[in-house]
Amino acid sequence: MLSSIIDSTKLLSLKDKAYQTIKLEIIIGNLKPGVFLIEEKIAKSMNISRGPIREALNRLEKEGFVTIIPHKGTMVSNITEQEVKDISKIRKVLEPLAAKESLPKISSSDLEGIKTNFLKLFDKPESKENKNYFFLLDKDFHKLLNKECGNRKLIDILDNFGDHTNWFINLFIKNYPYKESIKDHLYIIEAIEKKEEDLVASTIIKHLERITNLIISEIIS
Template identity: 35%
Template structure:
């Protein structure tokens, strides 16, 4: 009788499968418009179809594939120009949304933001599941702008894409990211709109630059 996989094993398999497919797209091995066949990738990676299917759903959320009826997953890779456009747009929109949110944040809101910050700062990047960190990171950024009265701007930030995957791609820059988050929070506590805006803009620009470096390094490794 085949041994049943533990939930922890399933989580690790899904993480590894998603990471491998993501890298294949970002480094250019999988081209725009190419179809990802679940059976083929299950065979290549030595896993069942289930983690392939779940990984493709995650990659669709990240904007790297599109799931089409009767066709399956179609590659829609992120390019350097995409990152430039997304992050410059995010710089303008997210910093504005956080600035507009700042005057309306309650003491309870600020305490929740601090709790999320402390969770990220206590996260062990070497031993803990990166998906948990990604989730907390996403909540932190949403909490900063949760009281913004400009709902359209906030909605545009959510639709920009790729931002949710940056923490999982840039684990090597974890310490820098946490310093950025701490600076943003300290500005929030001081209720300084100008400091908050500058701290958010700096964080977004640094992330953009590291993402481009990451993609270029992947291509170099593939040569």
């Protein structure tokens, strides 16, 4: 799979290609927590030198996806219940803030486009392919909520934590009820259309709490 993903990232630098490829493999669960990542093996599979791989792994360590252990190597980070709770707590504070700042600038046409895609997906039968498509729509939706806030640092933090949440979902929830999340997103969109800041915030928080509870229930079961 590594070689197929790299074909779609030809315009990126080698280190960015390596970063995005390894990160995706972690998020979708192909590289499990505790697995050691061998630079030479990854470099060979991507047909690049070890330098960009090393840079990518250093970046992924800063983002919390891998852990570099001196004299041992780099492994995919383990996930704890507390980490899930911590990220959820931060998202519940920062996402409503970003959405509030973005609200006056969110494009009606962009919002309508995502709403239409969610409604079409909701009417389709549940499948792995449709679940994966939901995650793409979910990422686009949260980017729409955050990108107009005018705070690059805030956007980067929320992008990273959003990726972590999807990582947790893929690892711990075998049959993720993504149609329930579509309903959550449609409620958020309705609040945005009404330009009601408090309602936008409360619907975002409710959605994040539901997802967090699902993940934690699977971790402790």
